[in-house]
Amino acid sequence: MRKRISRLVVALALVIVSAATAQETTAQRDARLKWWREARFGMFIHWGVYSVPAGYYNDKPVGGIGEWIMNHGKIPVAVYREYAKQFNPVKYDPEAWVKLAKAAGMKYLVITAKHHDGFALFDSKVGDWNIVKSSPYGRDLLKPLAEACAKEGIRLGFYYSQAQDWNQPGGACAGGPWDDAQKGSMDDYLAKIAVPQVRELLTNYGPLSILWWDTPVGMTPERAKPLADLLALQPGIITNNRLGGGYHGDSETPEQFIPATGYPGRDWETCMTMNDTWGYKRDDHNWKPVSTLIRNLVDIASKGGNYLLNVGPTSLGEIPPESVERLQAVGRWMAVNGEAIYGSSASPFKRLPWGRATRHGDQDATLYLHVFDWPADGKLLVPGLRSAVAKAWLLSDASRAELPVAVTDAGPVISLPTTSPDPISATVVLQTKGALEVTPTLLTQGADGRLTLSPDDGVVHGDELKVENSHGGANLGFWTNTADWVEWPFEVTKPGRVAASAEIASQGTGSIEISIGEQKQVVKVPNTGDYAKFQRVDLGAFDLAKGKAQLSVRAVRDGWSPVNLRAIRLEPKP
Numbered sequence: 001m002r003k004r005i006s007r008l009v010v011a012l013a014l015v016i017v018s019a020a021t022a023q024e025t026t027a028q029r030d031a032r033l034k035w036w037r038e039a040r041f042g043m044f045i046h047w048g049v050y051s052v053p054a055g056y057y058n059d060k061p062v063g064g065i066g067e068w069i070m071n072h073g074k075i076p077v078a079v080y081r082e083y084a085k086q087f088n089p090v091k092y093d094p095e096a097w098v099k100l101a102k103a104a105g106m107k108y109l110v111i112t113a114k115h116h117d118g119f120a121l122f123d124s125k126v127g128d129w130n131i132v133k134s135s136p137y138g139r140d141l142l143k144p145l146a147e148a149c150a151k152e153g154i155r156l157g158f159y160y161s162q163a164q165d166w167n168q169p170g171g172a173c174a175g176g177p178w179d180d181a182q183k184g185s186m187d188d189y190l191a192k193i194a195v196p197q198v199r200e201l202l203t204n205y206g207p208l209s210i211l212w213w214d215t216p217v218g219m220t221p222e223r224a225k226p227l228a229d230l231l232a233l234q235p236g237i238i239t240n241n242r243l244g245g246g247y248h249g250d251s252e253t254p255e256q257f258i259p260a261t262g263y264p265g266r267d268w269e270t271c272m273t274m275n276d277t278w279g280y281k282r283d284d285h286n287w288k289p290v291s292t293l294i295r296n297l298v299d300i301a302s303k304g305g306n307y308l309l310n311v312g313p314t315s316l317g318e319i320p321p322e323s324v325e326r327l328q329a330v331g332r333w334m335a336v337n338g339e340a341i342y343g344s345s346a347s348p349f350k351r352l353p354w355g356r357a358t359r360h361g362d363q364d365a366t367l368y369l370h371v372f373d374w375p376a377d378g379k380l381l382v383p384g385l386r387s388a389v390a391k392a393w394l395l396s397d398a399s400r401a402e403l404p405v406a407v408t409d410a411g412p413v414i415s416l417p418t419t420s421p422d423p424i425s426a427t428v429v430l431q432t433k434g435a436l437e438v439t440p441t442l443l444t445q446g447a448d449g450r451l452t453l454s455p456d457d458g459v460v461h462g463d464e465l466k467v468e469n470s471h472g473g474a475n476l477g478f479w480t481n482t483a484d485w486v487e488w489p490f491e492v493t494k495p496g497r498v499a500a501s502a503e504i505a506s507q508g509t510g511s512i513e514i515s516i517g518e519q520k521q522v523v524k525v526p527n528t529g530d531y532a533k534f535q536r537v538d539l540g541a542f543d544l545a546k547g548k549a550q551l552s553v554r555a556v557r558d559g560w561s562p563v564n565l566r567a568i569r570l571e572p573k574p
Contacts, residue, residue, distance in 0.1 A: 046115065067117070095151070253270075374447075502565060
């Protein structure tokens, strides 16, 4: 009787809170997401049984990302389950993991409670495919992590693969099942495995800040609703857009790329790896440099998004040293520059020739100018800023010594020291007076004369050619009409001869015409084999005269085959 009453109480709570959530006001939503919008930086952890094979099956490497080895290698269920007997993370130190995230400047953490292989890292009472019942470790991995997060003030989130489960009958399998043991009713799988496990995660680990769904294969509104309803058990929880069934969640989730203009009107979070894989893969040594990680963080914050940066621990429970070293380096940068990231809003500038900007406020705003390319002449122009300037200083300067600022028609010019305080990204703080006012400006060359023309900065003419966020980033695609074309107006501040190149993907052998003023070049497009496989293509040399200019790209009608165009770069010729 006691259990029956308890179930009735939980059911009533779900109904009451679900109704309240459905009527959430904008102010209530803003209050719920306030901490997340201020955090800007979090740690993603992909960890599971797949760290045992670590990219190898039958002593042969399996292509693709590490956590998909069961799918890509078409490993039978019975064979894959044997790996759990070797999953014994005796070196797991949750407090060290959380302290590492905190030292890196991260404010929250999301871990794969259950990935697509269906293995639960927690003491689930649903079946035996979990860390307690199927591994020699025999203990819940999430409880001590939750305790460590609470102790260190780090928000906790769980990733849960609701649709795909390659070890349960009826669990969805991308590409279809490859083992008879996977066949069954998806509705039965959801009712008997997914729903009760999500209930366990939402009730057994204290306050939970995020539930991160993934790959909604086969998820209909009817299948998604029981999972969505469970969120009422944690009224303040934040979810992403991957549940499926028409549930949009709170945030967009671009994966492995940074959208050129963010997602206006939507909260968003770029998730990204430090190398090429999410789950541990012993042969993946393609590590991103610290400079890329820091500039990614800055770029994302400048567009109003969050950065969820991944680590893939080993089967012993160790975060790879390459990840640790990079997080420690990012942490040192954040210790100096965190003020310009936490709680910041998107840049008021569409583009800046030397880096990015973030801000606090719209009235008497504080602008944080993230300078990637330190001006050789010590003069930093803030193009298009019309607001009066109260003061400027280097964020790294504890004394906040004022930097001279001259007002020009093009915008304020800040006089900087000859040497940058940080070669990756140095922050100049600019305090403005009154309402923040910025006038749009033309694309301008950097201090070194280089200029990148991105798809989002182009002016597209035609009905079919459009900018899309796919294939690893923004690109111009659907170029099926040869009458469509694109142009980029820009300002030449460093006249001279430049070499032009483009990143192009195509499955044909058409040609494009590039023109700057009266100068024209016709270039044959290579067949890269796939619209997602981009190749650098030389477009020839052009002479640039000081002042306004325009670069245009048109299709050559004869033999035309659609192309995807990602970016055009102009670089001074020696």
